[in-house]
Structure formats: C-alpha cells, structure tokens
Amino acid sequence: MTTHRPAAPAPLTRPPLLTRPLLLRFVSLLGSAVSFYLLLSVAPIYAQGTGGGGGAAGLATGALMAATVGGELGTPWLANRYGYRVVLGAGLVLLGAPALVLTLSSGLAWIVLICLLRGFGFALTVVAGGALTAALIPDERRGEGLALVGIVAGAPALGALPLGVWAARHFGYTPVAVAAGVAALAAVASVPGLPDGERGAGRGAGVLAGLRTPALARPALVFGASALVAGIIVTFLPLAVASASAGVVAAALFLQPLASTAARVAAGRIGDRRGAAGMVPPGVVLSAAGVLLTALTGHDVAVLAGVTVFGVGFGLLQNATLVLMYARVPRSGYGTVSALWNLAYDAGMGAGALGFGLVAGRTGYPWAFVLTAALLTAALPVALRDVRGASRSPGAVPGTE
Numbered sequence: 001m002t003t004h005r006p007a008a009p010a011p012l013t014r015p016p017l018l019t020r021p022l023l024l025r026f027v028s029l030l031g032s033a034v035s036f037y038l039l040l041s042v043a044p045i046y047a048q049g050t051g052g053g054g055g056a057a058g059l060a061t062g063a064l065m066a067a068t069v070g071g072e073l074g075t076p077w078l079a080n081r082y083g084y085r086v087v088l089g090a091g092l093v094l095l096g097a098p099a100l101v102l103t104l105s106s107g108l109a110w111i112v113l114i115c116l117l118r119g120f121g122f123a124l125t126v127v128a129g130g131a132l133t134a135a136l137i138p139d140e141r142r143g144e145g146l147a148l149v150g151i152v153a154g155a156p157a158l159g160a161l162p163l164g165v166w167a168a169r170h171f172g173y174t175p176v177a178v179a180a181g182v183a184a185l186a187a188v189a190s191v192p193g194l195p196d197g198e199r200g201a202g203r204g205a206g207v208l209a210g211l212r213t214p215a216l217a218r219p220a221l222v223f224g225a226s227a228l229v230a231g232i233i234v235t236f237l238p239l240a241v242a243s244a245s246a247g248v249v250a251a252a253l254f255l256q257p258l259a260s261t262a263a264r265v266a267a268g269r270i271g272d273r274r275g276a277a278g279m280v281p282p283g284v285v286l287s288a289a290g291v292l293l294t295a296l297t298g299h300d301v302a303v304l305a306g307v308t309v310f311g312v313g314f315g316l317l318q319n320a321t322l323v324l325m326y327a328r329v330p331r332s333g334y335g336t337v338s339a340l341w342n343l344a345y346d347a348g349m350g351a352g353a354l355g356f357g358l359v360a361g362r363t364g365y366p367w368a369f370v371l372t373a374a375l376l377t378a379a380l381p382v383a384l385r386d387v388r389g390a391s392r393s394p395g396a397v398p399g400t401e
Contacts, residue, residue: 015138017145022136024193026152028088029133031187032125033156035095038164038180039118040064043102045165046173047111056108063112064119065350071123072343073207076335079128084335087128089191094121096184102177121184123342130338132194134326143276143323147268150318151261158257210340215328218386219321220344222280225379226287226317227348228355229372230256233294233307235353240297240365248300255304256311263315268323276323279316280383286313288376295369324386 043064044057079087098117104110137145168176210216233256238249267279290310296302325337352372360368 015140017138017141017148019136021193021195022133022145024190025129025133025136027190028092028125028129028187028194029149029152030156031183031190032092032095032122032129033153034160035099035180035184036118036122037156037160038176038183039099039102040161040164042164042168042173042176043111043115045168046102046106047108050106050108050111056111059108060111060115063115064122065346067116067119068123069343069346069350071120072127072339072346075124075127076207076339078124079131079335083196084128084132085191085194085196087124088132088194089188091121091124091128092184092188092191094118095125096121096181096188099177099181099184103174126342127335127339130342131334132196134334134338135195135331139327141272142326143268143271143319144265145268146322146326147265147319150264154257154261207336207339207343210336215386216325216337216340218382219280219324220340222284222379222383222386223317223321223341224344224348225376226283226314227345228352229287229291229310229376230314231349231352232356232369232372233310234349236356236360236365237294237303237307240360240369241300241303248303252304252307256307256314259308259311260315260318263312264319267316267319271320271323276320276327277387279320280324281380281387283313283316283320284376284380284383286310287317288373288380289313291369291373291376295366295373297366297369 040061044060047056047060050056075087095118098114098121102111102114133149134142134146137149164176164180167179210220234253237252241249241252267276267283271279287310290306290308290313293302293306293309296306322337322341325341326334329337356368356372359371363371
C-alpha cells in the first residue's frame with residue numbers, strides 16, 4: 001500500500017531583479033549620465049573663454065538647469081501623449097546632437113542655446129527614463145532596485161565629471177564635446193528594446209496634479225529640503241573651510257556622496273523588508289545633525305564627520321521618499337512621480353545654492369549652516385505626519401485612474 005504524503009510547500013522566492021529589460025535600460029541610463037557629466041563643468045569653462053568671465057560660466061550652467069527644470073514640468077504630459085520610449089529617445093537625441101556642434105562657435109549666445117537644448121533633453125531622459133525604470137523593477141524589490149539604479153546613475157558623476165575637465169585641458173574642448181554627443185546618441189539604439197510605460201488616461205497626470213496630492217507632495221517636500229542642503233555643500237564648502245584645509249575639502253566632497261550611496265543601498269534593502277516610511281524621519285534628523293556639525297568650519301574632524309552624517313541621512317531620504325512615492329500611484333502615475341522627485345532634487349539644489357549665498361553674506365558661513373540645519377529640522381513634522389498618515393491607494397493622483 002502506497003502512502004501519499006502531502007506535497008511540501010514551494011519555497012518562497014523573490015522575483016529576479018536584474019532582468020534583460022532592466023539591463024537594457026542601464027545602457028540608456030549610462031549614456032545619458034556620461035553625456036551630461038562630461039560637459040557639466042566643461043561647458044561653463046568654454047563659455048568663460050568668450051570673455052564674459054564668471055558671468056558667462058554662470059549663464060551656461062543657469063541655462064542648463066533652467067531648461068532641465070522646465071522640461072521636468074512638461075515631460076509627464078509629453079510621455080502621456082507620445083509614450084515613454086519616444087520621449088526617452090528624443091531626450092537622448094537632444095542631449096547628444098547639440099554636444100556634437102558645441103565648438104562650432106565660441107559665441108556666448110550659441111553656447112547658451114546648446115545648454116538649453118541639452119538641459120531639456122536631459123529632463124526628458126530622467127523623467128521618462130525614471131518612469132520606465134520603475135516599471136521594470138518588481139514591487140517586492142522596489143527599494144533595492146532603485147538603490148541599484150542610483151549607483152548606476154551616480155557612477156558617471158564620479159568618473160565623467162573630473163575626466164571631462166582633465167580631457168579638455170589636455171586634448172581640447174572638441175574631443176570632449178564629441179564624446180559627450182556620441183555617448184548619448186549611441187544609447188538611442190537600446191530604446192526600441194524597452195517596454196513602453198503605461199500612460200495615464202487624462203491630461204491632469206502631471207506635476208501640478210502631484211503637488212495637489214498630499215501623499216506625493218509631503219515626501220517630495222522633505223526630499224527637496226535635503227537636496228537644498230546638498231546644493232549648499234557642493235557649492236559653498238570649499239569657500240567655508242579655511243584654505244589651509246584644502247585636502248579636507250576634497251575628502252569631504254568624496255565622503256558625502258560615498259556615504260549617500262552606501263545609505264541608499266542599505267535603505268533599499270531594509271525598506272523592502274520593513275517599509276520605507278519609517279526611514280524618512282531618521283533621514284531628516286541625521287541630515288540636520290550633519291549640517292550642524294559642518295557649521296564648525298574651523299575644525300577639520302567636525303567637517304568630515306558632518307558631511308558624512310549628512311550623506312547618510314541624504315541617502316536614506318533619496319531612497320525612501322522615491323520608494324514611497326512610486327508605491328502610492330498606479331503604473332500610469334510613474335511619470336508624475338519621476339518628474340516631481342527630480343524637480344524637488346534640481347530645484348532644491350538650485351535654491352539652496354542661491355539662498356545660502358545671500359544668508360552667508362550677512363551672517364558668515366558657520367551661522368548660515370546653523371540656520372540651514374534649523375530650516376531642515378522644520379521638515380521633520382511633515383515627515384512624521386506622512387508616516388502617521390495612511391498610504392494612498394493606487395489612483396491617488398488625479399488623471400491617472
């Protein structure tokens with residue numbers, strides 16, 4: 001007599017993360033990032049050579065960022081109308097083609113036009129590409145997946161940014177500009193192999209609709225506050241720390257993104273298991289504490305510790321806020337989330353650099369850092385309210401139902 005035993009339950013398996021579509025998406029992600037960072041510092045230097053000095057350099061960077069922010073506002077509508085693949089491909093072309101002709105003229109108007117086109121193209125790639133990326137990551141591993149994407153997107157900044165400046169000095173501007181153009185244009189070949197993102201059903205699925213939705217606006221506001229500090233550190237730390245500590249500045253500017261990347265990875269793994277919302281308040285507290293330590297600009301150890309602590313908090317917020325926002329919309333709302341989060345990042349960094357300069361001129365750098373820490377702490381009640389509030393169900397963003 002044969003005894004039939006009940007079948008053992010199938011082991012729980014996590015869905016694969018590194019799928020072929022995601023690896024293919026990394027091609028366009030790397031292409032756009034390399035193209036952007038190769039010229040990020042080179043274009044202002046090239047503009048400075050027109051005779052306009054620092055004003056010309058600032059105008060080049062300002063045009064790039066203004067076009068980026070403006071493009072981020074309009075990309076969800078474009079993606080809803082034409083599809084994410086079309087918008088991503090157009091963004092790569094606008095990022096790459098103008099770079100090829102940057103050095104055809106040294107006139108300031110020409111350089112500003114090139115920067116405007118590239119800024120708009122970059123906005124298309126980060127918003128449409130971000131929405132496509134989120135759709136390729138399993139919901140159960142969203143935090144871990146977005147952390148991995150952050151590493152892939154951030155690595156070119158560590159390599160291409162200094163490489164562009166070095167290559168321009170040794171080989172001239174034209175080879176760097178051509179390399180930036182080729183990097184973006186070559187990545188266009190990967191776009192047709194990507195699945196298209198799900199489109200919203202209405203015209204309201206944009207940034208303004210997201211801002212009217214508290215479940216999205218709260219984490220975006222908190223992240224924007226931390227991005228404000230990131231812009232301050234990158235811009236003013238070399239000026240705030242004594243010139244005798246130039247080596248400390250270099251170390252600090254390396255430690256901050258390193259700590260952010262490590263914290264972003266850790267946040268992704270923890271958030272997938274325990275939830276991302278609980279990491280937002282600690283991220284705010286750590287960020288504010290780091291800025292407060294950095295206010296001790298005359299003490300090298302305090303500066304290094306401060307930017308590292310801030311980096312950890314910033315990394316937690318980078319991952320946790322983005323995970324929360326994607327979790328609160330259906331797939332048709334991913335474009336809105338991508339646009340809103342990137343807008344908070346870029347606008348926060350720009351506002352931080354501008355506002356801190358005005359304040360520091362009146363108070364000095366140490367007190368300006370103290371006031372910045374207090375401003376960041378004011379975001380804590382928003383973070384706590386978001387944790388206590390119930391997560392919004394899919395369809396929370398108007399126009400995405």
